[in-house]
Amino acid sequence: MSNPAEKWPIIMWRVILPLGESAFQGRRGFFLRCALPGPERPTLPQTGRLDAVFRPLPTTHREACILVAWYGTAWWDAMNKQFSGGVLSDQLGNGRAGAEIVLTAAGVSARVPDGRSFDIPYRECRVEIGGYNGRMVFCRDSIRTLTIFCDDRKFPGELATASSGRLDEQLGDALKRVRSQSRRGTLIGVVSLAAILVLIVGGYFGVRYGAQAAVHSLPISVDRQLGKTAFSSMDLGGPEVTDKVVVAAIQKMVDQLKPQAAIEGFDFEIHVVDSEELNAFCLPGGVIVVYTGLISGAENPDQVAAVIGHEMSHATLRHGLERTSQSLGVWAAVSLLIGDSTGLIAGGADLFQVAVVNSYSREQEDAADKEGVRMLHAAGIDPSSMAKFFAIMEQEHGDAPKLFAWISTHPQHTDRIASVTATVDALPDRQYTPLDIDWQEVQSKAKDVQKTTKGDR
Amino acid sequence: MYAEIRDKPSFANIHVKLQPGDQIIAEADAMACMSSSVEMDTQWSGGVVQGILKRVFGGESMFVNTFSTKTGGDLVLTQPFPGDMQCIDLNGNTMFLQPGAFVACEPGVKLGLGWAGIKMFIAREGLFRLKVSGTGRVWFGAYGGIFQKEIDGEFVVDSGHLVAYEPTIGIRIGLAGGIFSSFFSGEGLVTRVNGPGRIYMQSRSFDGLAAWTNAHLG
């Protein structure tokens, strides 16, 4: 068989057909449709326009036919496709109308419902892309009085085909701009979402730990104010004891422990309250309240000192403020960050009146235990008295139903006793001096006060 | 079919004079009064699924009423809030309406629900929007006065103030000014619209009323 390429003019292969080729990128599918059955199925090249000039010519008759058919029908397809879109023109009644758009050989043609047609030849066509979905193609005439638009997905491709490459540059530019805009939009969306997530997560943790750190940076005066306010509005449960012996004994314990406190120069205020309740507590800022019930219940002053040391640790470690800020939550964090602690004091004072809050967290109790032991050791008081006291309390008063029992606000677990004992054992040896207090006198005085109070009632 | 919008711009309502063979489709509860010769027929708006979607997301009622008459009669259609109404004549073109804006249309108009995107949700225009297309008149209204503008290029509209717009309008959300001026000017986010096309805006926003009322409560 003769070579068909020689039969048909060279201009056909080198000029006419390649003119439309660039627009046919991606029309591989068409080949499948028109492919003739047979073992040799030529693959049509999908290359740029320049390439076509150097592409080998079809060598068989079949190749030639396929090539022509392929280009021809593709072009024909684009030519007669109808799209639904619209027209914006001053000549229309309302300035706009829906339209059926047809891509002709010469240009874009739109037909409106009343029958009129509007045309824009390709050579005058200005292409823009935009609209509500960012994919609408606008074809505008050179004087911008007529706009034909369509948001069909296939429209840009078909327009490129039908215009035989003339609008390629404009379409390419417009598409690039749209894509970069949408990429920017997606980027901004993703970044904002990520930022919000980071803020939420970071904020939560930041607030929690920030609050902790902020609490410790507040001056002691805040603690003091908190404690004083709470104390003044608190119902102590009994009259204050003024008996010199009792008060002096407690004061002595405090004075001995004070130099060993975690914070230097921390002032402690002692109040002894007459009540059968076996309790003692320390409000933030160093306001210590000891009940005569505790005095009666302890075997020796070392044990009372141990309890006082434990409570003093709560004050010097500022557990009260930590607790308050935890309870008051985010609001506390914000006021701490802003630096306005007056609200914190007011709120905290309220909380401290409720015995419930007088319970510190497990970690805080453990920390107070350890610190208390350290203080006792440093002050020369036998720290094992703490563990002993715990044991006594659990044993004898474990079932104390009284709300204010020390034991109920400081739940004892065997492991706690064990941990205190372990801490004590780990301490370096030293000589312990028992407190120089006539304990029996103190206890009898305390009993007297209790009797008097009972008699008064 | 004779239809006239009366009492603009504060209490706009449509006075319709129906002839035998005329039909008008209105959203539920739009009827204020009508001659007894006018019949009302209730249907799901665009089918069951579409109807429910429209109610949940589009702020439109699930049902629409079709009014027709055998002997002729009058009909008055209104909207739940005081405000203006506008009539547009569709000629094959499409229009997007914000949720709650649709009042009535002629039978040749097709009502569809379109996804408006997160952008529009942030712009306080709702997650979905109503798409009206076909041929015929459409009446829509809003709380406040309605005014239109032909856009070619960029234009800025406050969020919550866009009533209707053509599909040729591109919409972007942006800050009113820089970050600080956006917050302090009280404007915050605005909608940047890009032409060519026409937009309809309302002079008051319902959210604005709610916010003002809330500020004065309790």
Added chain:
Amino acid sequence: MQYEFLSRPAMTAAKLTLDAGESITCEVGAMIAMSRGFTVETTSRNKGGSGGFVKGLKRMFAGENFFLNHFTATNHAQSLIIGPAMLGDIIHYPMTGGTLVVQGSSWLASSSGVEIDATFQGIGKALFSGEGIFWVKCSGTGDLMLNSFGAIHCVEVNGEYVVDSGHIVAFEDTLEFHLGKAGKSLIGSFLGGEGLVCKFSGQGKLYFQSHNPPSFGKLLGPKLKPH
């Protein structure tokens, strides 16, 4: 008594000019401004009608009293400016011996020759729509002022006419009314949002308003914070 309407159509106020001895009865709270030459007296009438909730705004008025202010001019050419609480229009209806049934919240003022009866059960079955409407029956001779939420239009009914219940302002009692379905089926009526509507038949004037407060309240209510 002379009257003049200011700021129509949406924020209408009525400016009334009374001569010495003339008096006018207004709804409590309607007075905007007045000259010094008035004596004011407050009385109350029993409100009939159905109780219930005003949908959306969630206010209940069952068995409340209907309070009236009587303004009597003590001097010549005293002016009194009255207006309703909500935005809307006001119209004047001349009473000439007939009877006009007015929707409770639409009654604004009437001159002394007009008798007011607020216990009229009227469409007591308005319970269906739960709108807590009450009706005021006005009879006698004189001037009557009606207000609306929306624009007021008058229909000369001759035969039958259908009105959505929230839109009725007033109707002459030569008209008969009954509640009916809006559409062909009961369910269709409710789904169509109209529910039960009032069907008027006979001959007479009917005043309706273009908007109704319950629908507006239903839209605004959910956006308001609880208080």
